[in-house]
Amino acid sequence: MRVTIAFICFLLPIILIAQISPKDSITQLEEVILTQESIPKKATGITPSSTISTQSFERFNPTDIPSAMNQISGVYILSGAINTNRITVRGIGARTPYGTNKLRMYFNGIPVTNGTGSSTIEAYDFENLGSVEVIKGPKGTVFGSNLGGAILLDTKPSVEDETQLLNSFSVGSYNMLKDNLTFSHSEKDFKLSLSYNHMETDGYRQNNQFNRDGILLNSQFKTGEKSSIAVLVNYIDYTAHIASSINQTYLEEDPTRAASNWLAAQGYEANKYLLTGLSHTFQFSEKLENTTSIFYTYLDHYEPRPFNILDEYTNGFGLRTNFAGNWGKSQFTFGGELYKDEYHWGTFENLYQENDGNGSLQGDPLSNNKEFRRQFNLFGTFTYLVTSKLSAQLGLNLNKTFYDFRDLFNQGENNASAERDFDAILLPNLGLNYQMEDGKIYANISRGFSNPSLEETLTPNGIINPDIAQETGVNYELGSEWLLFQKRLSANVTVYRMNVKNLLVSQRVGEDQYIGRNAGKTRHQGLELDLQYRGKLSQTLILTPYLSYTLNDHSFVDFVDGDNDYSGNPLTGVPMHRISSGLDVQHSNGLQLNLTHQFVDKIPLTDANSAYSDAFNVFHAKLGYRTSISQNISLGLNARVNNIFDSNYAQSVLINAVGFGGAQPRYFYPGNGRNYFGGVKLNYVF
Template identity: 30%
Template sequence: MKNLLLFLLFLTSLNIQAQIQLKITDQITGLPLENVRARSENRSFQKTNASGILAFPGENLRISFALEGYETLERYFEAGEHEVLLIPTVMNLGSVTVTAFDSERPLLEQSAAIVQVTERDFSRFNEISPVNAFNQKAGVRIEERAPASYRVSIRGSSLRSPFGVRNVKVYWNEVPFTAPDGTTALNLLDLANVRSSEVVKGPSGSIYGAGNGGAISLFSQPSLTGNRVSADFLAGDFGLSKYRLGISQQLGEGGIEASFVSQKSDGYRDHSAVDRQVFQLGSFFPISEKQEIRTQFLVSDLDYQIPGALNADQLAADPTQARPGSAAQNSSISQQAVLLSLGHLYRFSEKTSNNTTLYLNTNDFENPFILDYKKELGFGYGLRTKFGYNGKLAGKSLRLVAGGEYQNSLTDAQNFGNRAGVADTVRFADKLRAYQGFLFQQAEWNLTEALLFTLGLSENFSGYEIDRQIDATGGATGIQSRDFDPVIIPRAALNYRLNSFSSVYGSVSGGFSPPTIDEIRTNEGSVNLDLEAEKGTNFELGYRLGREKLNLELIAYYLKLDQTITTYTNENGVVLFRNAGSTDQKGIEASLDYALLRNAGGFFKDVLIGTAYTGQFFTFKDYQKQDNDFSGNDLTGVPPNNLVTRLDIRTRPGIYANLTHQFTDEIPLNDANTVYQDTYNLVNLRLGWVKNLGQWDLELFAGVDNLLDESYSLGNDLNAFGGRYYQPAPTRNWYGGVKLGWNY
């Protein structure tokens, strides 16, 4: 009996001593990775040593891994020795997986122009806006006419966006962030609310509905890399200050994440201050092996002043001045918004699943302008659902996706006179309704091991209702509505894998973009129900090469756009809209990334270089207004050439440098092509030091924007009355800050 007890005690001690020993290495170089943060499901936290090794007691544990510059990873491990390969965030395209078009595949297998913008891209700059990070990607451009006033252009799609984001569909954590009227208040989000993003370039109506420009998916889902408290602070020229507080808490197999961000600045120009606070609370909870629940709660409070555009004489005299009258009338925007969403994933089987997201939002908007004062109070709701199936057809892999999306918004909108920045007598008041919905279906079939065929289709419907309650001019009141005819949008594509590291693809896709309610109902009270929706057809060819140290992407496309919507301003500065016949938009995009060093053993750990070229040769094909024939002219607001070059250096001691140069060609500012913005060269530099101190992470950084002190406008007013085209961007300016994180 005594021997039996000793034997049982021996077995128990073996079980107690069971452990999981891990060696973490770089997938490309095979070299060990130091200071990788690893956390087990029982919340035990460790970091790898200089040999990339750590150990957890126990067996059958789920362990997550995180290291700056690498994709996060989560896996189950049994007792024993294991090697874990982490994937660098900048590496060969064959290992970079994207989820655009509801197709989770490596980028080499995607039959569309898709680009990722990651945390590493954001942290190359000052992190106060998305502008610089997105603008380093071929075919993508965000303009900032004034601080926090964004205009997104994917392949020149900002032509009809005098303010705000239009003609591009934006999602945030799978929630449609674009309103059903087609506008997107991107400035309600801070970069702290965006961990990564994917940009689909060109018409994407087969999956994402309205928009010829493309789609942007933003993600900030809670990470399961452990419990963490973090604080960031940044300060810079022109009264800039920003701080962020964040917490990430693992709860069982799920977790919650909360953050609060405050950003303020006085602005480079007179009357261009910004004040924004954003609170976000997100959660992720696996209910069972079959079900997952996700929630998001966002509260945003934004105030920013609008300095207005200048003419050439005003620009030459003093680029920091505001447009006369802007300050006196308190031209500005105040907006408070709340968004609540609930997402549910259900796996019926290994082959079939459903993912549904519901959302509610509210919006309180005030916009004093030089000529009027606008107030809007809105409420919206919507959902997006999709069913997925992974199986086989004729022995070949088959993926099917089918679903739908619906959005509805109700708004009380009032326009007043503006007396020294105070709302005066009401001019007109409307109750507005906008709705938009579509059904979509997509099939991906591997005809051979190397050839993937994609066929997608969506059926779209949308409309507006304008119920005029008050018209001080004595005009008619009552309901006016516009329902756009249902539109069927197809997409067909082929992707052929030439070998394990390269592929070619071709696609034909359709798109459409109805006018937004702000384009139909303008600030001076007119309602233009005759404005037609844009319709486009896009033909595209692409080549991708992804090796261990080299990424190359070449894309050529031709977009034919009918009923193109363009802007012009009247003598009072009110922006109006009109259809301009058709346009021909031919373009090429080239991106090259090369790793001179990747996780090297010497002083220099990483040395990465990259370049992105965008050629946009867009012209009006058929555009005649009254006695003016603009056919053959270059498309307004689109630079024909743009070139971005990047250099990133990281060292073993933690010192890093990020250098970016951007060349932008001259930009036509009116349809007649008689006024241009000059070419400019923009250089940005950020230096920093990152250090891991046990459970603490520390980063110190400083940088300079517009190092060459160029005079330019990052977003002009197009076809402006009185020559008020120019929105001067800041001159050379400095910033610096600190980031501190505690992993507990």
């Protein structure tokens, strides 16, 4: 019923607006198309993908990248806190306890997913992003063929032939303060962008403070008529206190509470993250070009937790090269990607209970480990124009993964050092695209995989499990994209089915101890619908209603856990229905109103489907104004209210939570209550 009402609320303004036929509709249409096409597509050839731009980001709080990305059908970010995000794509990744894996992430074309497949989107400042492109499922051959697909983050491009200084300052509820200062310069053969960002907030809940500083350098310069070099440096230093998940009673009675043990330990994580990359592009001819990147990443992570203190650091480095060209009626790409990292981690006693209420206190060491991880991808695609309307694309990816785990703490028989060398896996991909006057129809079949995380490769005794296997799956997809009503309405609809075997299951054996095993098969099938209408009501007023709808019919096909048979149950951690909708109202005087809405259906919290989260609706509104103060200075003002009706809901959930010592299971991460923020943007053009 709620889903039906949301559809009616969205379609009604479209029907009304469609009756209006402005005289200059053709002129306005051209502006819309040019705006959308100004974002270059990174997905290769005819590979379908979804992209959101700066315009979509600006509908939301500058600290809230999950809400922006949740506008994409099939993509859902469960956000427990600013530093705790779990990205799921078509249900893939929903069983990961805390972070994001089973997909591959790139930042300005450089891979930023670590050696076991973990990605952290919170390492990047929302306001520095110009676009986010998502390839759903394993069809992105050039970007790893992971079951969850690929997420391609790109920074804002410099304005051609301009030098400018931009400052964006925001304040809000929970003592939130954020500032982003950017200097950019662009000329014929040289581009430079340098940003500094700072954010701090006390958070909605107890023990929820967050403080971050970051620097981003992005530069491109010509080294010859056919070659150019790009330099990228991204540094983030943040400390985030951890409120953790809470039980049903706390969620209903006081969602601002932190978990009692995390509050007593004053648990937090401190991170220093560095990404550096150097890319060289060379155009051999009009028909062949190569881009080669070398990169280095460093993460220093310290996390006092109630059960122990984790101290770790990771050095990662790699190389990626990609050739792209044309050959007659065909286009091709081929290349390779090598990523290696060294992961050092140890745990210590946390003596917070003996620290007179002052929080965590490091005690004796409990473990000391080192792991070398290596992943190698070879890839290639070939796209052929069969007729003037029909294109076919063949892709092939070869992956090889290796883990070398070294126990530096235990000696003799207790030493758990071991190696795990996964067999090479071949991942083919076939796509078809038929172009019509008002749209296109496409079909795809592709094979993908997911590597087990570090925790999933280990037994409870810390020994590498030699029997753990990679998840594999085959994805079938049929979709279409249309421009209707004089190309004012864009409509995209996709149906898919993905069969996954060797399902990786993280089984909880302690308060923060998980082991992995392969436990059967799942079937992911669903429908994704994206609608957007742009109507010009008058010479001065433009209305843009939009809607993204996701139907997830995901289930266990074969899943037996001990004496329990969960075969046929809906997949844990995935809502069946999800809607992201909104209305943008833009006036020619610079005034703009954004109304946004999200509906999330109930989510199964256990494999037995014995507990569910409640479905919820949450509404937001933002009012903005932009004007030019002088020829060189422009001003932007905005004010926003989030969660207008002060809904009490779970913004993220922890599946299969266990209540230790008779306590209730802690399934829920509460969403923020009603809150406010406002901001000022100043732009000076030299």
